[in-house]
Amino acid sequence: MAKKQDFLSKTKRFEKHGLICQTCGDTISHVQVVRTEKSAKTDAWRFNQNFVAVCKCNEKEVYA
Ligand SMILES: [Zn+2]
16 A cells, blocks of 8 residues: 555656745756766766756756
């Protein structure tokens, strides 16, 4: 039962568009952030992709 509730809450969250941040009241959008990192071992560039929730609270940090 607990497992089923977990699944339902996650699904709901995923389908819910236009979430509002309770801190700044701005709409939260999900942005794909790709960072390149150079591996010290192989000397090759690696790409790290992350989806980040962005609102007015952290947009300056994300887009910096
Ligand atoms: Zn916010």
